[in-house]
Amino acid sequence: MNPVKKDQAAGNRRLRFPKHIREEWYGRVYAYFCVTLLIVTIVSIVWFIASKGLNPFLSGAVSVPELLFGRTWSPESEPPLFGALPFLAGSISVSLLAAVLAAPFGFCAAVFMTQIAPKVGRRFLQPAIELLAGIPSVVYGFVGLSVIVPFLRNNFTGQGFGILAGTLVLSVMILPTITSIATDALSNLQAGLKEGSFALGATRWQTIYRLILPTTFPSLLTGVVLGISRAFGEALAVQMVIGNAPHVPRSLLESAATLTSIITLEMGNTVGGSLHNNVLWSLALILLIMTFLFVFTVRMLERRAGR
């Protein structure tokens, strides 16, 4: 090939794939690769946990109602009993109670930061809430174990471990979630609404109670559901203070257990592939399904809030 033609061919190639087009392709491939990885991750999480968790049902060892409504958890007995009702009851009651406790606090904090004293709120309360969100869950568990549990033991009946201790710890943990979403909702309030209410002679409390609360209610609820979802999935802090007794609790001060606490405790001590181990994966599958339910509830509420 003569050198002129060779040069031309190279030039053509360069024209067809100039630098900026090649570089665009590299970038695009990279970004697409990262996103594909996200999708692969979630699909494999669902796939692996579901395939493990469905195992006890598919092999016929445990039936779904047996697991969901069985009141006895004794994997060592003959025949072994795998009733997860105690854990379901524990998980649901701690997370609901924590939300019931944290929601008014979160709402009041949000009102304080947006309506009453925005300057003080931004200077002090906002950083405080962010710090609460930053504290690791084991530290909450440790404080619960060394402050709340002894306090409950000395002032009430029982050992101090139980639903109440779990609720108190969790409510502080989910307070930041509820507060930050409530604050966002309150500061995005339609302009003029509040002023209109004041102009009609309403007091601040009347405005908050009759106007702000109903208008922002769906958003507030979103925050509460997110809080419940976080409390439901929280493992170590709860495990440290709840006492870990696998029976349906009859009082708030009685030792109980949650889905996450039983998984934390028993996953390491069981042999992989045994029925006991597989049932623990079924409990993890329940956690997974609950996560999906929470996400869809939040989406529904957000759509309603957006309207």
Place this chain on the structure above:
Amino acid sequence: MSAKTADRIALSVIIAVAGIIMLVLAALLGYLLYRGLSHVSWHFLTSVPQPFRKGGGIGPQLFNSLFLLVLTMIITIPLGIGAGIYMSEYAKPNRLTNFIRLVVEVLSSFPSIVVGLFGLLVFVNLFHLKYSLAAGALALTVFNLPLMVRVTEQALRSVPQSQKEAGLALGLSRWKTIRSIMLPMAFPAIMTGTILAAGRVFGEAAALLFTAGMTTPRLDFTDWNPFHSTSPLNPFRPAETLAVHIWKINAEGRAPDAPEIAAGASAVLIIIVLLFNFGARALGRAIYRKFTATK
């Protein structure tokens, strides 16, 4: 009751609640620092834990936590930024994008214990990584990735549209515009978000119980070859982090001074997390000031 009295009562209740929250935080931090710091010393920070005797430290755990954080960030940052770029620049407003948004949302709301269990199944068993730093870092990546994606996406979206258009109008490719114009402008926000995410990773324990493990082999801190089995830098050794250590000594600690160790370790953990928090904000402000030349 007149409206004015009701107003006054309600407002005082709200102010009281705000005060209570501040008090709870102050009491929490005060308690941790007061109880913990009296036990913290150079010896405590550098010596190995003693399972049955007094005087154990948290040296290896502290190192493991920091090293695991570095490993996690090395994996997470490029992936998170890449996916964030996709979400803000390449994603078209269609079904697929909505689906990816849902994926990010679900991924970020998975309980960390579920992420840990997934890590146990896939990284520890399927990839044969055993209980190791590598498995822990991968699990933490799953846990951290959605946050990084969101941080990057928001940072890129807050870059003024005109900057991007100017780049494109000058004939730069889209990728070149993103890389040399938008990413530098978004850098302060991405950095702040990353450091905040790092704080979260540093305190995480539930995802690590069954991935990085609950034990640390004897480490030789003079051997820095990552391929030696006793080297602290070996990514394929089990590693108990500080947060996991706190949990473990509370759950099954047999040392006579277990409560003091837990308190000391909690204080150290919380101080580091606070440093991350304040550092992120201060750095973000400083870089912003430098980049925008405002005072």
